[in-house]
Amino acid sequence: MSAPAPPLALLAEVTHRCPLGCPYCSNPVELVRRSGEMETAAWLSLLEEAARMGVLQVHFSGGEPTARHDLEDMVAKAEAVGLYSNLITSGVLLDRRRLESLAARGLQHVQLSFQGVEPDGADHIAGFEGGHARKLACARLVTDLGLPLTVNAVMHRGNLDRLDDMIALAVELGAQRLEVAHVQYYGWALRNRARLLPTVGQLDAATATVEAARRRLTGVLVIDYVIPDYYARRPKACMGGWGRRFVNVSPEGRVLPCHAAETIPGLRFERVGERPLAEIWADGEAFERFRGTDWMPDPCKSCDRREVDWGGCRCQALAIAGRADVTDPACELSPDHRLMAAIAAADAGIESGEFVYRRLGDAGG
Numbered sequence: 001m002s003a004p005a006p007p008l009a010l011l012a013e014v015t016h017r018c019p020l021g022c023p024y025c026s027n028p029v030e031l032v033r034r035s036g037e038m039e040t041a042a043w044l045s046l047l048e049e050a051a052r053m054g055v056l057q058v059h060f061s062g063g064e065p066t067a068r069h070d071l072e073d074m075v076a077k078a079e080a081v082g083l084y085s086n087l088i089t090s091g092v093l094l095d096r097r098r099l100e101s102l103a104a105r106g107l108q109h110v111q112l113s114f115q116g117v118e119p120d121g122a123d124h125i126a127g128f129e130g131g132h133a134r135k136l137a138c139a140r141l142v143t144d145l146g147l148p149l150t151v152n153a154v155m156h157r158g159n160l161d162r163l164d165d166m167i168a169l170a171v172e173l174g175a176q177r178l179e180v181a182h183v184q185y186y187g188w189a190l191r192n193r194a195r196l197l198p199t200v201g202q203l204d205a206a207t208a209t210v211e212a213a214r215r216r217l218t219g220v221l222v223i224d225y226v227i228p229d230y231y232a233r234r235p236k237a238c239m240g241g242w243g244r245r246f247v248n249v250s251p252e253g254r255v256l257p258c259h260a261a262e263t264i265p266g267l268r269f270e271r272v273g274e275r276p277l278a279e280i281w282a283d284g285e286a287f288e289r290f291r292g293t294d295w296m297p298d299p300c301k302s303c304d305r306r307e308v309d310w311g312g313c314r315c316q317a318l319a320i321a322g323r324a325d326v327t328d329p330a331c332e333l334s335p336d337h338r339l340m341a342a343i344a345a346a347d348a349g350i351e352s353g354e355f356v357y358r359r360l361g362d363a364g365g
């Protein structure tokens with residue numbers, strides 16, 4: 001096989017620390033503690049390596065990336081080596097001074113998550129009192145500084161009926177893009193699926209809302225929206241295909257094809273510094289395992305969408321079907337699709353129950 005093209009983007013998960021406790025967190029159940037995080041110098045040389053191998057963008061994420069006080073150094077390094085830098089943040093730790101400092105060092109885009117449109121509901125699900133008000137303030141600071149803003153609206157059964165209001169909020173805040181991000185059920189989120197999965201009726205209404213808003217807001221707001229996997233007929237190309245578009249680095253420096261890849265048993269993940277990033281990407285065992293189409297079983301192997309969705313999501317196949325090397329059960333053609341439909345029917349019908357919040361504490365410095 002010929003050498004793969006370099007990834008478009010580096011997803012730099014610089015920390016798992018986060019002041020929020022969202023029940024739908026898709027990070028692993030076992031989080032990396034502060035003491036296990038990769039040090040500044042290693043992140044800086046990783047950014048240099050990424051740029052050298054042809055990566056164009058870096059997305060700083062977490063956890064909450066602003067919990068690291070050396071984020072400014074990383075942003076400055078990204079700027080120096082010509083990487084477009086995007087900050088994926090909850091915004092609750094960002095004040096004007098910090099945001100100005102990041103912008104001055106070259107930050108080019110902010111992607112700000114919202115849990116709802118009104119404080120009580122949003123703060124309840126984030127498990128962080130006052131969080132919504134801080135996010136609103138943060139959004140205003142971002143646009144004041146002239147940085148492009150994407151609102152990342154995390155939607156689920158509890159707030160999907162307010163999608164129209166969420167769209168209005170994104171417009172009011174001056175966002176250029178709204179990502180309607182249905183909760184993805186990986187990691188911690190699996191524990192709360194029965195409280196979060198929307199009903200079919202909610203989903204149909206949301207799809208109609210998005211279609212109407214797209215017509216109304218052409219030229220004002222771009223809306224990204226995909227049907228959640230549990231109700232889809234075909235899977236999405238997770239990560240744009242395994243080992244094709246993105247390289248993910250975990251807080252402790254493991255080089256991963258996606259942020260949930262460590263849930264897959266039997267894969268060996270190399271660490272930053274063990275070998276050049278370009279080599280790990282090109283022929284690392286974990287990247288090679290599901291790259292392209294050679295690994296595919298039927299029905300993917302003979303399907304004309306195999307180079308469109310690349311067989312869907314490996315982590316979801318593992319979570320639902322118990323194996324990562326089978327067709328994503330989100331696909332109607334998968335023999336395991338009925339499992340997905342059965343879960344959707346069962347979980348979306350559950351009326352109550354308490355959220356299981358996650359806590360890593362230690363969100364400062």
Ligand code: SF4
Pocket residue numbers: 234235299300301303304305306307309310311312327328331332333334
């Ligand atoms: Fe995609 Fe595989 Fe389903 Fe075909 S069979 S649509 S390649 S997941």
Ligand code: FES
Pocket residue numbers: 186238239242258259260261312313314315316
């Ligand atoms: Fe791992 Fe989709 S989240 S492949």
